[in-house]
Amino acid sequence: MKPKFISISEEIIEKIKMGELQPGDKIPSENELIKSYNVSNTTARKSLLEIESKGWAQRIKGKGTFVLNRTEDHHLLRTLGSIDSTRRGFNESLRAEGFNPKNIVLEKTILQHGISSEISGKHFIMEGPVLKIHQLRYADDVIIKDEVRYICLKLCPKINMMSTEISYFKVYEEKYHHKITDIKQTLSADILEPGASDNNFEVNKQLPVFILDGVVLCQPEKVLEIEKSFYRGDKYKFAIVANPEYNDK
Structure with a gap:
């Protein structure tokens, strides 16, 4: 008969293999395992260590244990419109998946006039002054995202x-106490030519990219952030999660 900690670890690894737990997702904590499986803290701890030792997850001190990215091509899966994913942030998500994140800021400036963006056929206007941040996002030593973010300084001085x-x-939530009411995003695709003025990916061949246009809204329907980013098409996959409401009759 298998030791209990092996059975628990195999069950969680199977959930990872089946996609129930995705790269970057947090694995149940030691306390959660104790409650769910009615086991001792020693058994729960050994279960987590077993999952980590087999290369399925890694522990981040003070954060928890997270599923590693084990895909052969290391595609990063991101879910559009996910508040939980957005809250975690770019760097934290990459670390949770086993990558070493790095940022290079190309521009950080204050625009006195507002800006606007069209998302899903609707026009969104952000009043000035606006903070513009243009940065390149790395996973290990590869640029995977060219990000431009605009933030309302009236709402976030x-x-x-x-x-x-x-x-x-x-x-936005913890320091400025804004309640996020909505995230709207559109995704399109394009091909960047090598040497093009808008190609910052340091590749010498045509590169497929996803173009993400997004807006973050807070109460009362004010534009908090506008984003326009390029994601490497050979490094990313995007998912859409729908939560239909059913009426019980």
Whole structure:
């Protein structure tokens, strides 16, 4: 008969294999395993260590244990419109998947006039002054995202004094106490030519990219953030989660 910690670890690994737990997702904590399986803390701890030792997850001190990215091509899966994913932030998500994140800021400036963007056929306007941040996002030593973010300084004063490596979503909620009411995003595709002025990916061949246009809204229907980013098409996959409401009759 298998030891209990082996049975628990195999059950969780199977959930990872089946896609119930995705790269970057948090594995149940030691306390959660104790409650779910009615086991001792020693058994729960050994279960997590077994999953980690087999290369399916890694522990991040003070955060928890997260599913590693084990796909052969290391595609990163992101879910459109997911508040939980957005809240975690770019750098934290990559670390949870086993990558080493790095940012290079190309531009960080304050625009006195507002900007606008059209998302899903609707026009969104952000009043000035606006913080513009243009940065390249790396996973290990590969540029995987060319990100431009605009943040309303009226709603988030002095956010320009903070590091660009923060999770902006968490800062909006925890420092400025904004309640996020909606995230709207559109995704399109294009081919960037080598040497083109808008190609910052350091590749010498044509590169397929996803173009993400997004807006973050807070109460009362004010535009908090506008984003326009390029994601490497050979490094990313996107998912859409629908939660239909059923009426019980």
